Every structure is written in structure tokens, then in C-alpha cells.
Amino acid sequence: MGCYRLSSSDADAFRERGFFVVPGLFDQAEVDVLRGVALATLGLDPNRLIRHDAEGNETLLSLRNELRDDVFSATVRCERVAATVSLLLGDEVYHYHHKVMIKEPLVGGAWEWHQDYGYWYQNGCLSPDMASCMVAITRATPDNGCVEVVAGSHALGRMDHVEVDDQVCAEPERVQQVLRRMEVVPLDLSPGDGVFFHANLLHRSAKNSSSEPRLSLINCYNTRTNDPYKQHHHPGYTPMSFLSDEDVLSTGLRQLEQLKRESEL
Ligand SMILES: O=C(O)CCC(=O)C(=O)O
Numbered sequence: 001m002g003c004y005r006l007s008s009s010d011a012d013a014f015r016e017r018g019f020f021v022v023p024g025l026f027d028q029a030e031v032d033v034l035r036g037v038a039l040a041t042l043g044l045d046p047n048r049l050i051r052h053d054a055e056g057n058e059t060l061l062s063l064r065n066e067l068r069d070d071v072f073s074a075t076v077r078c079e080r081v082a083a084t085v086s087l088l089l090g091d092e093v094y095h096y097h098h099k100v101m102i103k104e105p106l107v108g109g110a111w112e113w114h115q116d117y118g119y120w121y122q123n124g125c126l127s128p129d130m131a132s133c134m135v136a137i138t139r140a141t142p143d144n145g146c147v148e149v150v151a152g153s154h155a156l157g158r159m160d161h162v163e164v165d166d167q168v169c170a171e172p173e174r175v176q177q178v179l180r181r182m183e184v185v186p187l188d189l190s191p192g193d194g195v196f197f198h199a200n201l202l203h204r205s206a207k208n209s210s211s212e213p214r215l216s217l218i219n220c221y222n223t224r225t226n227d228p229y230k231q232h233h234h235p236g237y238t239p240m241s242f243l244s245d246e247d248v249l250s251t252g253l254r255q256l257e258q259l260k261r262e263s264e265l
Pocket residue numbers: 101111116145146147203204205216218
């Protein structure tokens with residue numbers, strides 16, 4: 001299997017635009033397993049959180065601070081993702097958390113404009129040099145509330161963030177000015193596509209107005225040298241070994257088998 005490895009043009013894009021897209025980061029068999037596990041487990045997940053957007057619409061996420069022997073954790077640790085983030089940040093990386101984002105058909109709410117570091121700054125991380133890899137599990141389009149990013153906005157530095165309902169969003173007056181001057185890019189993705197992005201990249205997503213659910217996985221990383229100075233709800237530096245790229249599919253198939261056996265009991 002020839003898996004993705006960081007190219008110099010993608011590294012340049014990360015530095016200059018704050019993000020880049022890797023079409024087909026995960027192949028069809030892997031996407032089928034990710035979707036199968038998500039559908040089989042998320043309905044009953046006690047970790048499922050609900051967030052409300054400014055209009056009161058609910059958006060769901062299932063967030064984990066720990067790595068387990070499951071397919072989502074395998075995507076966090078696999079070389080094509082973890083080694084890429086390590087090269088982008090120029091340091092050893094560790095798992096900060098990962099989450100499956102769920103936007104239900106017609107009702108799944110928006111995420112307001114924010115930088116992830118707007119949240120993570122509060123957690124004792126001194127440097128914004130943190131990054132995430134988002135993987136589309138279902139198709140993501142403007143119609144179903146795909147993520148939109150402001151290209152190059154990571155270079156503006158951290159903006160002040162304010163609380164709006166139970167989300168935190170970048171200061172609206174400043175965002176308005178940014179949007180007048182910089183390019184907004186909707187991340188129209190096919191299942192399996194990945195996006196690597198910097199923690200100061202301004203992004204949002206609209207409500208899901210389509211009749212299909214929109215699912216994605218977001219793996220978030222911090223670096224060893226940026227170990228938070230205080231304890232908070234995401235982990236401090238914990239060494240993370242990489243897995244081979246093949247482990248994603250084998251772990252996922254094993255997990256699906258296990259879930260099937262459990263459902264037959
Ligand atoms: O999944 C989405 O629609 C947006 C998620 C997001 O912005 C985030 O988790 O920081």
C-alpha cells in the first residue's frame with residue numbers, strides 16, 4: 001500500500017496558507033470501516049457531547065482524550081498522519097485528543113468562526129504550534145455544513161475569543177475585517193480525504209441543510225516541547241508510538257468483528 005508522505009509543496013502550503021488537503025488520505029476500505037464503527041458505536045457513546053450554535057441548533061461530537069485499541073486511535077497513531085504532523089511542527093508530537101463530529105441531517109448546527117488555539121491557549125499551551133488532521137468519513141459539501149477556512153489566517157496570530165452560547169468564537173468585529181481581506185475556502189471533501197491544519201487557522205462550518213448526516217474525524221496533536229504548564233481536560237505530554245499505516249484497516253476490521261459478535265449476544 002503506497003500511503004501518503006509529506007511533500008515539500010504540502011509543507012510549503014502549511015507554512016503559507018495554514019492548511020492543505022490530501023485527497024484519498026484513507027482509501028475506500030478504510031472509510032467503510034470508519035463509517036461502520038462510527039455508526040455502530042456513536043449512538044450509545046456516553047462521551048457524546050452536544051454543542052449549540054448561535055441559533056440554538058445542536059451539533060454533536062464524540063471526543064476522547066485517551067488512545068485505545070480501536071480504529072479511530074489507529075488513525076491518530078498511523079504514520080501517514082502522525083509522522084506528517086511531526087514533520088510539520090518540527091518536533092515530537094503526542095495525542096491531544098480526537099473527536100468524531102456528527103452533523104445530523106437538517107438540524108446539525110454550525111460551528112462559529114474560531115481558531116482551535118483560541119480554546120487551547122486557555123489550557124496552558126504556550127505555543128500555537130499545534131495541529132490537527134481532519135478526515136471526511138462522509139462527503140462534506142457546502143450544503144451539509146463542510147468546514148470553511150480562511151487561507152493564511154494562521155499568520156494573524158491568536159485572536160481574542162468570546163463565548164457564544166456553549167461555543168467559543170473569535171472576536172466578531174475582527175473576523176468581519178479578516179473576511180473582507182482574505183480568501184475563504186470551503187473544504188469540499190470526498191470520504192477519505194484529509195486536511196492538515198494549523199491551530200491558529202480561522203475556520204467555521206455552517207448548519208447541515210441536507211438530508212444526509214455529515215461525519216468527520218478530527219485528530220489533534222500537541223508537541224513535546226509545548227507540554228501545557230497546567231493540568232486541564234486534555235492530556236499533557238504522553239509519549240505516543242506510531243503505528244504502521246496497515247494497522248488502520250486491520251484494527252478496524254477486528255473492531256467491526258468484535259462489535260458484530262457483541263450485537264449477536
Ligand atoms: O466539524 C466541524 O464542522 C467543525 C469542527 C471544528 O471547527 C472544530 O472542532 O474545531
